[in-house]
Amino acid sequence: MKLRWNACYACHGALSNAAFVSSCASSVDQLLAALCSAVVECKNFKVRTNAALAVATPLLYTPDQFVRVWCAVCRALLLSEQLTDFSEYKLSVLLRSKLCWAWFHLLSVLTQEALDAVEEACDRPALAGQHISDYVGSLLREVSPWCVCAGPALCWYHSTGACR
Numbered sequence: 605m606k607l608r609w610n611a612c613y614a615c616h617g618a619l620s621n622a623a624f625v626s627s628c629a630s631s632v633d634q635l636l637a638a639l640c641s642a643v644v645e646c647k648n649f650k651v652r653t654n655a656a657l658a659v660a661t662p663l664l665y666t667p668d669q670f671v672r673v674w675c676a677v678c679r680a681l682l683l684s685e686q687l688t689d690f691s692e693y694k695l696s697v698l699l700r701s702k703l704c705w706a707w708f709h710l711l712s713v714l715t716q717e718a719l720d721a722v723e724e725a726c727d728r729p730a731l732a733g734q735h736i737s738d739y740v741g742s743l744l745r746e747v748s749p750w751c752v753c754a755g756p757a758l759c760w761y762h763s764t765g766a767c768r
Contacts, residue, residue, distance in 0.1 A: 606650045612654035615639055619661035636669050640676035649695035653702050658705035663713060670718040671725045677706045
């Protein structure tokens with residue numbers, strides 16, 4: 605497992621290099637396919653976490669790459685709560701956090717062409733929304749003691765009752 609973890613970490617470094625991504629397009633396709641498989645199917649949460657970090661690295665995706673990564677992140681979010689060992693609970697929380705950040709990254713680089721491709725290819729692409737909402741809510745709960753609220757009309761978090 606240490607080898608897989610290191611490989612995912614190295615892939616993150618390689619995909620951070622714009623020159624590598626632009627000059628090795630076919631290798632990047634294969635790399636993203638392997639990382640998407642790891643983020644969904646690997647039993648080790650540390651490997652899945654580093655794979656999630658790596659797939660969310662490129663600033664430019666082809667529509668096919670974008671669809672593959674989007675669907676993998678959504679599936680991984682849906683599967684991330686399936687624990688076989690309670691000792692992995694903290695790692696599963698970290699995985700969900702990285703998957704949400706991956707999803708936010710994907711939203712930041714989303715193009716109309718990629719969105720159209722996602723709508724055609726993914727089964728239930730919006731299901732990850734509940735996990736994203738839960739994650740954002742947990743982040744807001746962590747900072748709520750220091751929250752300076754503008755009132756219920758202006759603060760989404762206030763409407764949940766946590767700022768009161």
